Amino acid sequence: MQQTKLLSEHYDKPEFQNLDGYKKHGGYAVLAKALKMDPKAIIEEVKASGLRGRGGAGFPTGTKWSFLPANGEPRYLLCNADEGEPGTFKDRLMMERAPHQLIEGMIISAFAIGSKKSYIYIRGEYDYSIACVRKAIDEAYKAGLLGKNILGSGFDHDMDVYAGAGAYICGEETGMISSIEGLKGQPKLKPPFPAVQGYLRKPTIVNNVETLAAVKYIIRDGAAAYRKYGTEKSPGTKLFSVSGNVTKPGNIEVPLGISLKDMIEMCGGLKPGRKLKAVIPGGSSAPVLTADEAMKATMDYECLAQMGSMLGSGAVIIIDDSNSMVDLLDVIMHFYHHESCGQCTPCREGTGWLSKIVHRILKGDGEPKDIDLIKKVSEQMMGKTICALSDAAAMPAISFVTKFRGEFEQHLQKARTTSGGVAHA
Amino acid sequence: MFTLSAEGQELVKKELTRYETPYSAIIPALYRVQKENGWVPEDAVLHLSQLMNLPASHINEVLHFYTMFNKKPVGKLHIQVCTNVSCAMNGGRELADALCKRFNVKYDEVSADRKITISRVECLGSCDTAPMMQVNDRYLENLTPELAIKKITEMGG
Structure with a gap:
């Protein structure tokens, strides 16, 4: 089975890291299109796409956005790049290979929800990711893609990076908000949900790196085209981080709903002479599957939930019979x-x-x-x-x-x- | 008392107005202290409190919540070996033990020549290159004990 490279199509090209190279491959054309749309139409398109949050919880993105109060209060967009769920290493790849893809997805999303300020909260250990994203933000400002009156649309947006300092809990959205506010990164009681009272008690949307990048492709191709990938309840493609006892571990992008068996084969299968013992399908928080369950599993939100586990962040840890x-x-x-x-x-x-x-x-x-x-x-x-x-x-x-x-x-x-x-x- | 360089103080002052609240400047300020000093001494908190006009108790709280701030001295090379699931499955723990043995240092302590501190840390998000470690800001991946020792030696360890 082959990968389905929608988001990751150009990740193998070093030029995709820079603004010029990114533009060569159609970069920021979708932003120009989006800025001419009605923001409500963007939200409707994202809702229709069925995109679900790629950070772990799998909550429908468009629905999350529609929880924002319909008043003129300032609102914030926070990108959760505190990737810490053991086994997960996809956001790092995305930020290092395609920082502009994330930035473009974020400006489109910010325009849709009417946010003038966003932060990308990156875990402190990701020194190189932080450098890549900071450089890309500078490039975007210089090219008039951030700041005042973006591409002559009248829309203003500022973006900044905030580096964490080593705390898994800051990947929890309210913990992350506490951390950016300069507090200990402790989560806050919900409700109120961040969409109503988040960063500095203002309406706030927190989305994962992959979620925000995917928004670009939903607006580029339309919700119907996006839905051609994946299953009815888990539309689209997803990046999976496969590690553990496979011969070719790494990130792969595939439509949601492929079998876990195929996924293991795509990653080179097990080492010779080894038998599958178990699989952790969605990061270390996800209940483990036995080898029998794993052979029947498909990698989508509903199948794994039915099996009593979860898709989580898409971190798949393959465990062979050499482990206790x-x-x-x-x-x-x-x-x-x-x-x-x-x-x-x-x-x-x-x-x-x-x-x-x-x-x-x-x-x-x-x-x-x-x-x-x-x-x-x-x-x-x-x-x-x-x-x-x-x-x-x-x-x-x-x-x-x-x-x-x-x-x-x-x-x-x-x-x-x-x-x-x-x-x- | 520890004080930041003039350049460092300038940076912290800029951070104070960069975000919506001055409290957001605490993490960047602590990073700056660590960059200049290698770790964050207790009196740096008082210095930052005066410089930033924020309560020392609050700065202390932030300092102690986050693991990336060193609360005691570390060696010139801070070697952090991942021992979480995927790395543990691929020899991460044995790698960490081998490094301690080779450089004759216990976990989280500074070697006699002040060059090395070895720590075991949680997932660093590089599980496809297990086992791996972070030396200061740099990720070193797909390691064996021999390769890790060679790289550390090349870096001056």
């Missing part, structure tokens, strides 16, 4: 404990306990009741906190110990035999 699931869950739980912002008790304490319990099972110090304890703690963490990080830790924990219970039991068995029948507390 207890070990991998230990890595994942350590991560969530490290990244919990600490403001909600179920998350702050729960992630700590999950990490501790999984670690003691791994080290052979577990107790027989630990598997059920993991489930019990996880259940107490779900739906009880300000943001979804707590659920994001609980979901993989439950799925690992349920679907791979045998492996966890084996570890406990080993603990009993090596410590004379009594496990350590």
Whole structure:
């Protein structure tokens, strides 16, 4: 199977990084078209395309935009480029290979929602992405594509980069807003949703890099053409970051709805002699799939939801039979404990306990009741906190110990035999 | 007391009016301190508080929330090895251990010659090139312990 390169068509050309090269391939022509449209018509087109947020939650973009109050209040557009979901590396590629594609998509989106100021919040570790996007913004200002009266349309828009400083939680939209406001990056209670009260309590739209870039192609080709890719409920193409135990890991762009089996083959398949054991289909927060489930899965929002998992950010981690699931869950739980912002008790304490319990099972110090304890703690963490990080830790924990219970039991068995029948507390 | 260079102070003052609220200048200001000093000493917070006319307690809060700000000295080369899922599956943890052994330093400590600090970090978004590490601002990818040691040595480690 071949990739379907809609967004990534020119990513292999170094010239696509610069304004001149980008323009050679039709760059900013769609912006000129959009600026002549009625902003409402742009929103309608995005709604009709069925585009869903590519950052993780999969919320319909056009619907999100229509939550903005219909008054003259200033509103902000924030691009979420805090890519931190373990296994995800697509936004980095997009910012480094095609920063102008993102900027063009953002100006079109800002025009649609009537925003005069936008920020691209890039995680601090992405030093090169930050440099690429900053340079592209400078080029766009010099060419009159940002600033006052863009392309003579009368529309003004300013754009800036804000660099994060190392916090997974800032990928959560309200955590990101706190961070740009100069606070600790702690999420805020919803409602009010950012569309009503976001950055500095003003109406704010937060969209992922890939979402905003996709808007350009929806306006270029029309919603109907965009819908030719993907499924009815998951239209369009998506960039997937495939990593783990495949021979050719990397980003691939494919229509939503292709089979996970095909995706693994496109990435070179497994290493010789290895068998598929499990797949994490949407970043480490997504419940794990067994090999049997993975062979039946299609990569769209609805199929993975039906299987009790999620498409998330499109980070697909392929796990072969050389791995211990207890070990991998230990890595994942350590991560969530490290990244919990600490403001909600179920998350702050729960992630700590999950990490501790999984670690003691791994080290052979577990107790027989630990598997059920993991489930019990996880259940107490779900739906009880300000943001979804707590659920994001609980979901993989439950799925690992349920679907791979045998492996966890084996570890406990080993603990009993090596410590004379009594496990350590 | 730590103070920023004249150029650094100028930059911080510019940042204060760059965003809608002066508080947004705290992260850029802390980055500047780190750039000049390698890490953010406690008294830099007081200096920034005076320079920016913002509460020291608030600056402290921001400083301690974000992992990229070093709260204690680090070596000239800050080597951050990813040990999250995809890297762990491809030898990231063994890579980190091998580097500690080769450069004779414990995690998060500064080597005797002040040249090296090795840390284990969470996902850096380069999972297709696992195992990988970040040395100061630079990503080094598709590593083996031998290759990583060679690159670090080339960089002056």
